[in-house]
Amino acid sequence: MSRSISILGATGSVGASTLDLIRQTRDEWRVDALSANCNVAELAGLAREFGANIAVVADEARLPELREALAGSGIEPAGGPDALCEAAGRGADLTIAAIVGCAGLRPTMAAIEQGGVVALANKEALVSAGEVMTAAVARHGATLLPVDSEHNAIFQCLHGEDLADVRWITLTASGGPFRTWTAEQIAVATPAQAVAHPNWSMGAKISVDSATMMNKGLEVIEAHHLFPVGLERIRIVVHPQSVIHSLVEYGDGSTLAQLGPSDMRVPIASCLAWPRRMKMALQPLDLPQIGTLTFFAPDEQRFPATRLAREAAQAGGAAPAVLNAANEVAVAAFLAGHIAFTDICALVAQTLSGTLLSAPQTLDEVLAVDREARARAAEALEHV
Numbered sequence: 001m002s003r004s005i006s007i008l009g010a011t012g013s014v015g016a017s018t019l020d021l022i023r024q025t026r027d028e029w030r031v032d033a034l035s036a037n038c039n040v041a042e043l044a045g046l047a048r049e050f051g052a053n054i055a056v057v058a059d060e061a062r063l064p065e066l067r068e069a070l071a072g073s074g075i076e077p078a079g080g081p082d083a084l085c086e087a088a089g090r091g092a093d094l095t096i097a098a099i100v101g102c103a104g105l106r107p108t109m110a111a112i113e114q115g116g117v118v119a120l121a122n123k124e125a126l127v128s129a130g131e132v133m134t135a136a137v138a139r140h141g142a143t144l145l146p147v148d149s150e151h152n153a154i155f156q157c158l159h160g161e162d163l164a165d166v167r168w169i170t171l172t173a174s175g176g177p178f179r180t181w182t183a184e185q186i187a188v189a190t191p192a193q194a195v196a197h198p199n200w201s202m203g204a205k206i207s208v209d210s211a212t213m214m215n216k217g218l219e220v221i222e223a224h225h226l227f228p229v230g231l232e233r234i235r236i237v238v239h240p241q242s243v244i245h246s247l248v249e250y251g252d253g254s255t256l257a258q259l260g261p262s263d264m265r266v267p268i269a270s271c272l273a274w275p276r277r278m279k280m281a282l283q284p285l286d287l288p289q290i291g292t293l294t295f296f297a298p299d300e301q302r303f304p305a306t307r308l309a310r311e312a313a314q315a316g317g318a319a320p321a322v323l324n325a326a327n328e329v330a331v332a333a334f335l336a337g338h339i340a341f342t343d344i345c346a347l348v349a350q351t352l353s354g355t356l357l358s359a360p361q362t363l364d365e366v367l368a369v370d371r372e373a374r375a376r377a378a379e380a381l382e383h384v
Contacts, residue, residue: 217309
């Protein structure tokens with residue numbers, strides 16, 4: 001029987017990869033809801049192609065344009081944040097939560113509250129609102145499937161195992177484009193250099209996060225909520241080839257690793273087919289051709305972001321949300337040419353050093369912390 005699927009963030013990279021996989025298994029899926037931030041033309045085209053029941057544009061000002069683009073199709077057009085949450089809460093068998101930033105928090109929560117399966121590609125859900133989100137998952141009996149390649153790898157390595165038997169969870173990091181650069185070179189790095197990731201094709205913001213290693217710090221926080229083995233048992237290793245996506249070591253000395261190509265369709269396919277697997281026409285790994293896999297300890301002198309993230313996770317409360325918000329402000333400022341690359345972590349550290357807000361207990365409180373942290377970071381920007 002076919003299953004229903006909703007894709008929140010259908011025009012982004014995760015959404016595009018998901019729809020590419022659905023094209024290959026078209027008879028297995030009924031597309032219920034698709035959403036986009038403001039790309040009406042692409043959203044309407046995808047909604048028509050897949051016969052979606054509803055298409056939602058987050059920018060409500062673009063709703064008239066969407067109505068016109070869908071005229072005569074029988075597809076319901078909708079717009080604005082409330083419509084986005086309503087679409088997420090329609091109860092699809094599987095919801096892909098891939099809206100970038102805190103804009104994705106409420107729709108993700110709406111999907112969780114239906115008690116279904118949510119494939120999570122939105123980092124902010126667990127970084128900024130980890131305790132709130134995981135409590136909602138438990139309360140509503142929902143299932144979270146991690147889409148990030150590293151967390152999906154851990155999820156696969158833990159299949160059928162007991163968390164109590166885990167000795168270490170190891171997240172691998174490519175090291176980004178500046179892995180071999182000196183501190184002096186890093187200090188004058190440009191936005192164009194920072195977004196040129198050696199292994200993955202990603203958006204500008206996450207590419208910069210990879211360059212600073214902040215993405216790995218955020219992933220430690222995510223892993224802490226997804227796989228509660230204790231923060232002290234989650235570590236990072238730099239693996240430039242990005243062939244091993246993560247490892248889990250057990251108490252008996254056995255280490256399981258998930259290997260695969262640097263292609264987001266692999267973890268997305270894992271979520272689509274879970275608890276089974278699906279066949280894909282991807283080039284298989286050629287280990288003799290790869291030849292050598294190398295590993296290095298992270299250098300927190302040149303890349304202090306991982307230390308900042310771990311300290312925020314240890315502090316708990318509002319600190320992870322402050323970290324995430326300050327980082328977004330700093331990365332945007334760097335991409336706009338307003339601050340230097342090394343100012344990104346300096347600005348995050350400065351924002352974190354202020355008096356922390358109380359621990360958020362609800363999604364509204366998480367968003368209030370986010371707003372306050374952004375305001376503090378913006379104020380700090382004026383003095384950089």
